[in-house]
Amino acid sequence: MTLLSQIIQYAISGITSGSIYAIVGICWSTVFLISGVMNFATGEFVMLGGMLTWVFFDAGLGLAYAVILAITCTVLIAILLERIVIRPVRYPTEMTYMLITIASASVIKGIILITCGSETRTVKPFIEIEPINILGATLIPQAIVVTGVLVIVTLGLLWFFNYTLFGKALRASSINQIAASLIGVDVSKFRLFCFGLAGALGALAGIVITPIAFTGYNIGLMAALKGLVVAIVGGWSIGGTVLAGLALGLVEGFVAGFISTGWKDALALSIMVLFLIFQTIDFSRRRRKIFP
């Protein structure tokens, strides 16, 4: 394997995982911007998507039905989460929301562990064509599916948020909830919608990645964290999140390929910590000292 083909190979795997990070990052930002909830159960939506698809597929349903059923179930679970767990909180603070979603994430995880077992699962690839050879690197068809899903999701959401009345109202209520509710926007319904949307997107991400990377009951945490990193670095916007996701995927792909796979997870998190610290530095301070 030459260096060039190696580079292409790592880039392909990086973009594939980067697409997933980007979708999960969008899940985080939709929920956070509308409701102010840091939803740590996002990773469990990803896990639920993959595991439920496997469950329905294993029960003898067709792949398409399994996918649709899995997404529907995850959306229902996300909506129930909002209704049962998040809405009744009496003294809502960022921290209460964070703790309560961490708790619900561990409940979901535990239930899946009991019902589906601790083995890793997989389903067959969605399109069955031969792997494509590019300069010695192999492009598996599922990678095209994953990237395609990212493109569709991004374009769809951009259209939705910019060109439909509902999407514009959502953006308005993310900017200022009180003002939005004053002009007749039902903000609490929007929260429900955003949880549903996050559930659907998370499940979609979990489903398309399942044929490549095996799914299991415990993939949720890492998926959630990668999504969080991407959402924070991307500045909570769709475009930024997608760019950050792809960049993180590429960096991780090269690090995993050329250095070591073990350090891959630490890399993403250190990027987030450094980014957050970097943001707190006030670069104008020095100038102010010179010109008081």
Added chain:
Amino acid sequence: MKEDGRFKTNIPWLIFLTAIIVLPIIVRSNYIVSVMFFVAIYGMLSIGMGLLMGQAGLFSLAHPTWFGLGAYIPGILSARGIIPPLPGIFVGAICVALIAYIVGAPVLRLRGFYLACATFAIILIAQVVAAQLTNLTGGPEGLVGIPALSLGGFVFKTDLHFYYLSWAFCLGCYWFCSNLINSRIGCAMKSFHDSEVASQSIGVNVAKYKLQIFILTAVMASFAGSIFCFYLRFAVPDSFGFPLLVELLMMIIIGGVGHLRGPLTGTFVVLWLTELIHGYLGKIFPVMTSEVDAIFFGILIIIVLIFMPRGLTGWIDQLINLGRKLYDRFRGSTT
């Protein structure tokens, strides 16, 4: 008047102290003693975290890392024969304080949720580092060959020895923290918990106090980690990660962060509930891992956060107040 007030508040404290000392003499059960040992160890962690969250309002989640570092540093030093175990504990605490300073100085500039994210990331980074530096830490298989803890000629061997050691440290931490809350630093903490801008404007050095309290709780966690490590004489990276964090959060939330006794109560309740769950449900579910416990405790956290946001101790205080009011009204109506 002041002396009188002090004497009054000390009575429950003395009862508690005697109960802790007498408990292993009355109940000669190794099982109860070992569970109470873990209550003390986790109690030290949760008191520190409760102090950070409840009093200072710093949502730092890095406690499992300090716990792990407190276990690994003396563990490695004594397993290599560089420093004997007991001085190793203090060397470990100093190292942890230094690391907490280096980490805390930039990270504590973050606020609220972002602080939580950054410290959460630190836990996982530390775990990856511990698993990857195989020739130093033993990697994911764990650190082995840690010698027994000894003080002079006395070797800590049985659960009973560790019970007294851990409770001495735990009660020391509790006493220290409860004094701290009523001191100048405690008042400063309360003020910047309520409003950072306001406390800065009256001259409180918020950044300094934040860093001090952060390092202090890190050192407490490090002591807990050292004792834990010399008790098990074994350390794996997995025991200082996300599950430990969830357990700690559970203890703090269930106990309530309004007062220092909250986290300790929470620790007691959570650990004994875990034992009960394992005892009764072990027969029903084939695998009783920490993830299965997490179902029950997750539901418990949700219920506590929704129905009693001030935790178990806050709820009991409310009940007592209610009872007092009813009693007063009853007396008022009869006379």
